[in-house]
Amino acid sequence: MLNVKSRLEGKTVRLSLEGVLDISTVDTFNSQTEQLSGISELVLDMAGLEFIDSSGIGAILQVVRLSQERGFTVNLENANENISELLNTVGLFQIIEALQKGAN
Amino acid sequence: MPRYLKTYIYLVTITGMAVLSFFLLRIEISFLPAILSIGIIAGVLEKFDIELPNGTIFSGSTIFAFVVMAVYGIPEAVVIEIIISLVSIPLIKSERIKFLYNTSQYIICIVAAGYAYVWVGGVPGDFHWSDIPRLLFAIAVDSLLNFTLLSVIISRLSERKYFATWIEMVQDGVFIYLVSSLLSVRLALSYEPHDQLQFWIEALFVFVAFLALRYAFALFINLRKTYLTTMESLTQLTENKLSISGGHATRVGRIARKMAEKMKLSQDEIDAIHYAALLHDLGKAYLEEKIFQKRGPLTLEEEREYRKHAEIGADMVKEINGLAKAAEYIRYHHECWDGTGFPAGISGERIPLGARIIAAADQYDHIFYKKKTPADFAALAGTKLDPQVVEIVLGIADLQEEPREMAMPATIEEKLIENLVISEARKRVYQSQLLDKFGASLIVHYNNGEFRNEAGDSIDIPCREQVITLVEKARIQQGGVREILEEAQSGKIYDIYCVPTGDEVSVIFFDVTDILEYEKKQEERVRNLYREVIYSVTQGKLLLVEQKEIELLKTGVHISSHPILAKTDVANCRRQVQEVLESRPLPPKVRYNILLGTSEAVTNVLKHATEGQMSLYMVGDLLRIFVSDNGSGIDLSELPRTTLMAGYSTKHSVGWGFSLLLKTMDRIVLSTGPRGTTIVLEIKLVDTPEKVVTNNITTLKEENVRYA
Known part of the structure; x- marks a missing residue:
C-alpha cells in the first residue's frame, strides 16, 4: 500500500510517501505527480517509505523527466538507509544531479 | 415462390395483356414508321442504361414513352414500352414469364399515365406549353404505379416490409423523375407535326447525352472499383503477414459499405467508411509481427503495444489525400459504446458514426468467421457496439451471405x-x-x-x-x-x-527431418555456448539451465507457493518471503535485498507474461525462490544484454530488474523457452562476515553524499 500526502508550500510541493512503491502502487504515485505544473520545486519526502523496487524507481525517473519538461527541480529527502543505497546503486541521484545541472 | 406472389404475377400479366390487345387495335398505322424509329432509340438507351454512383440503374428509354404518349397517343406509347421490354429482357435472360410480367407492368403503367394525362385535361397527340404540368403529373403517376407494382416482388425477394421497400424506391426515384420530366417536356415541346426536324435533333441530343452520361458514370465507377480493388489486394498482402484471416479487411469493407448505404448516409460518407473499413488494421503493419502471430494471451506490455495500432493506422491514412475523414474512423474503431475501448475511451455517440459502423462490421466478420450465430453478435449491442447499428446489421438480410461468398477467394488472392x-x-x-x-x-x-x-x-x-x-x-x-x-x-x-x-x-x-535435427543441435550448441559465457562473466552467479534441471533444484522443505496474477501479488509474494526471513537474524540490508530480488522477479512475470507462480524451498540455510511464468521466454540472443547490462530491457521499461537481481542474490538459475521462463533466486540466510563488510562500506560511502 502507498499513501501519498501532498502539501503546497509557496511554489514547492511536498509529497510525503508512506508505504511501498512498487508495480502495485506506481499508479497511485503517478496520479499525484502527473498533474504537477506551475511549481518550482518538488520534494519527495521518503521518510515513511519502507520499500522501493525498480518499478518504483522507474516512476521517480518519470517525474524527473516531467520536471525537465515543466521546469521544476526534484529533491529526494529522508530516504532510509536501504533505499538510499539502492537509489545510489542504480545511479538515480547522479541522473537527477546531471539533469538539473544541465538545466541550469 | 409463395402462392400469393404467383397469383399476383399472373394477375398483372393477364391485365397487361388484355390492355395490350385493347390498344394494339387502336394504333394509327400512319404513325408506325416514326414510332418504330423512336422505339429503336428508346431500345438502345434501355440497353445502355446508366449505373448511378449510388447503385441505382437509370435508363433514358421511358422518356420516349412519355413523349410519344403526349405527342402521338396512348396506343403508340404502348408500342414503345413493348420495344423497350423486348430489348431489355430477352437479351439478359430468356425467361418468358419474366418478360411477359415486365411488359405487362410497363404497359399498365404507361396506360395509367396516359389516362391520368387525359383525366387532368390533356389531349394525347396534341402537346402545348400549357400541358407541361399535366405531363409532369402523368410521369409521376407512371413512376409511382411502377414502384407500387414492383415493390410487391422486391419486398418479397429481399424479405423486407412492403412499405419500407416502396419508400426507398420513391426516394431513389426522385432524381430520375426530375431528369426524366425535364427531358420529356423539352422533347415533347420540340415536336411539330409538320416540321419534325427539330424533334429528331432533340431526340438525337437526348440519345447522345445519355450515352455520354453513361460513359462518364461508368468511368467514375470503374475508377472507384480499381481504387478499391487495389486497396483490397494491398490489405490482403498485409493480412498474410499479420496472420489475420485472408480477406478480413475486404469483407469488413463491404459489410460496412452495405450498412452505410442502408443508413442512407451521403455518398462521400459511404466512401469514407468503406475506405476506413478496408484500412482499419493498417497500423498493425507497423507493429512487431510477433504480437499478431502469438497464440496465447498478450502480456500487459504487448497489449499496450497492440493498442497503438488504431492511432498509428489513423496517422498513416491521414497522409493520404482525401482520406482525412476515413483516418478519424480508423482512430476510433476500437472504441466501445460503453466507453471501455481504446485509444480515447470515449462512449456512445461521441464516437464518430463511421467508427461505430466499422466496429460493428469488424465484430460481425469475426463472429461469422468463427461460425458463431447472429445471437452472439446481438449480444454485443450496448456494451461493445452501438445498439442501433447492431439492429441495422441484423436487418440486412443478404449480409449473412457475405462471409461465405468471400470465402471463395478472388483470383488475385489465389x-x-x-x-x-x-x-x-x-x-x-x-x-x-x-x-x-x-x-x-x-x-x-x-x-x-x-x-x-x-x-x-x-x-x-x-x-x-x-x-x-x-x-x-x-x-x-x-x-x-x-x-x-x-x-x-x-x-x-x-x-x-x-x-x-x-x-x-x-x-x-x-x-525436413534433417534440417529440424540440425536446427535442434544448433540450438543446443548455442544454448551451451551462452550457458558457459554467461556463467563465466557473472563469475558463477548466473546459471542457465534446461527446464528439467530446474525441477532437480526443488529439494528440501517446500514452504509455500503463491500464484502471480495481478499487481497486488507482488506485495503478497514479498510478504511470503518476509515471513520466512522473520525468524532469521539477518542485517536489515540483506533482508531488504532479498525482498527486492523477490519484487523484481515477480514484477518481471507481470511485465512479460500473463501469469506465473512463486514457490519457496529451504535446504538447510539456503532459501530458493522459484518464480516461473507462461511467457514466450527470453530470446537467447537477448540474454547476455538482458542479464548483464544494467539498464537494458527488451520492453523499454526501466531495465534494472535483472542486474539488481544479480547484485543482491548469491546465485541465480534461469531456464527459458517458448513455453515459459523460470528463475530461481538462491540466497544463504546466514549473516556471513563478507556480507557485513560490504554493507559497512556502502553505508560509509553514503554518509558522504549530499543529495540535491
Missing part, C-alpha cells in the same frame, strides 16, 4: 497465396545450408483420388491419408494449405504445401 507459398519455399531452400538434402523433395499432383508425378504416373506418397485431408481442404478453400506431418514408420518429418489449381491440387513435399 495468386498471392501461390506466390507466397512458392517464394517461402524458395527462400527456405536457398537459405538452407542443407540444400543438398532437399533433393528428396517431391512434387505430385492430386486429381480424382490419385497422386501423380510430373510424368503423369500414379505414385505412392508418404502420409497418404493425412495428405488427402489436406488436399481436400485446399481444394474446398481454393487456397494454399501448409502442414508439417510426421510419418510414423520412418520417423521422417515432411513440410507439405498444397496449392490448388482449378480441380487439381499440387502437393510439394519437403523432407
Whole structure:
C-alpha cells in the first residue's frame, strides 16, 4: 500500500510517501505527480517509505523527466538507509544531479 | 415462390395483356414508321442504361414513352414500352414469364399515365406549353404505379416490409423523375407535326447525352472499383503477414459499405467508411509481427503495444489525400459504446458514426468467421457496439451471405497465396545450408483420388491419408494449405504445401527431418555456448539451465507457493518471503535485498507474461525462490544484454530488474523457452562476515553524499 500526502508550500510541493512503491502502487504515485505544473520545486519526502523496487524507481525517473519538461527541480529527502543505497546503486541521484545541472 | 406472389404475377400479366390487345387495335398505322424509329432509340438507351454512383440503374428509354404518349397517343406509347421490354429482357435472360410480367407492368403503367394525362385535361397527340404540368403529373403517376407494382416482388425477394421497400424506391426515384420530366417536356415541346426536324435533333441530343452520361458514370465507377480493388489486394498482402484471416479487411469493407448505404448516409460518407473499413488494421503493419502471430494471451506490455495500432493506422491514412475523414474512423474503431475501448475511451455517440459502423462490421466478420450465430453478435449491442447499428446489421438480410461468398477467394488472392507459398519455399531452400538434402523433395499432383508425378504416373506418397485431408481442404478453400506431418514408420518429418489449381491440387513435399535435427543441435550448441559465457562473466552467479534441471533444484522443505496474477501479488509474494526471513537474524540490508530480488522477479512475470507462480524451498540455510511464468521466454540472443547490462530491457521499461537481481542474490538459475521462463533466486540466510563488510562500506560511502 502507498499513501501519498501532498502539501503546497509557496511554489514547492511536498509529497510525503508512506508505504511501498512498487508495480502495485506506481499508479497511485503517478496520479499525484502527473498533474504537477506551475511549481518550482518538488520534494519527495521518503521518510515513511519502507520499500522501493525498480518499478518504483522507474516512476521517480518519470517525474524527473516531467520536471525537465515543466521546469521544476526534484529533491529526494529522508530516504532510509536501504533505499538510499539502492537509489545510489542504480545511479538515480547522479541522473537527477546531471539533469538539473544541465538545466541550469 | 409463395402462392400469393404467383397469383399476383399472373394477375398483372393477364391485365397487361388484355390492355395490350385493347390498344394494339387502336394504333394509327400512319404513325408506325416514326414510332418504330423512336422505339429503336428508346431500345438502345434501355440497353445502355446508366449505373448511378449510388447503385441505382437509370435508363433514358421511358422518356420516349412519355413523349410519344403526349405527342402521338396512348396506343403508340404502348408500342414503345413493348420495344423497350423486348430489348431489355430477352437479351439478359430468356425467361418468358419474366418478360411477359415486365411488359405487362410497363404497359399498365404507361396506360395509367396516359389516362391520368387525359383525366387532368390533356389531349394525347396534341402537346402545348400549357400541358407541361399535366405531363409532369402523368410521369409521376407512371413512376409511382411502377414502384407500387414492383415493390410487391422486391419486398418479397429481399424479405423486407412492403412499405419500407416502396419508400426507398420513391426516394431513389426522385432524381430520375426530375431528369426524366425535364427531358420529356423539352422533347415533347420540340415536336411539330409538320416540321419534325427539330424533334429528331432533340431526340438525337437526348440519345447522345445519355450515352455520354453513361460513359462518364461508368468511368467514375470503374475508377472507384480499381481504387478499391487495389486497396483490397494491398490489405490482403498485409493480412498474410499479420496472420489475420485472408480477406478480413475486404469483407469488413463491404459489410460496412452495405450498412452505410442502408443508413442512407451521403455518398462521400459511404466512401469514407468503406475506405476506413478496408484500412482499419493498417497500423498493425507497423507493429512487431510477433504480437499478431502469438497464440496465447498478450502480456500487459504487448497489449499496450497492440493498442497503438488504431492511432498509428489513423496517422498513416491521414497522409493520404482525401482520406482525412476515413483516418478519424480508423482512430476510433476500437472504441466501445460503453466507453471501455481504446485509444480515447470515449462512449456512445461521441464516437464518430463511421467508427461505430466499422466496429460493428469488424465484430460481425469475426463472429461469422468463427461460425458463431447472429445471437452472439446481438449480444454485443450496448456494451461493445452501438445498439442501433447492431439492429441495422441484423436487418440486412443478404449480409449473412457475405462471409461465405468471400470465402471463395478472388483470383488475385489465389495468386498471392501461390506466390507466397512458392517464394517461402524458395527462400527456405536457398537459405538452407542443407540444400543438398532437399533433393528428396517431391512434387505430385492430386486429381480424382490419385497422386501423380510430373510424368503423369500414379505414385505412392508418404502420409497418404493425412495428405488427402489436406488436399481436400485446399481444394474446398481454393487456397494454399501448409502442414508439417510426421510419418510414423520412418520417423521422417515432411513440410507439405498444397496449392490448388482449378480441380487439381499440387502437393510439394519437403523432407525436413534433417534440417529440424540440425536446427535442434544448433540450438543446443548455442544454448551451451551462452550457458558457459554467461556463467563465466557473472563469475558463477548466473546459471542457465534446461527446464528439467530446474525441477532437480526443488529439494528440501517446500514452504509455500503463491500464484502471480495481478499487481497486488507482488506485495503478497514479498510478504511470503518476509515471513520466512522473520525468524532469521539477518542485517536489515540483506533482508531488504532479498525482498527486492523477490519484487523484481515477480514484477518481471507481470511485465512479460500473463501469469506465473512463486514457490519457496529451504535446504538447510539456503532459501530458493522459484518464480516461473507462461511467457514466450527470453530470446537467447537477448540474454547476455538482458542479464548483464544494467539498464537494458527488451520492453523499454526501466531495465534494472535483472542486474539488481544479480547484485543482491548469491546465485541465480534461469531456464527459458517458448513455453515459459523460470528463475530461481538462491540466497544463504546466514549473516556471513563478507556480507557485513560490504554493507559497512556502502553505508560509509553514503554518509558522504549530499543529495540535491
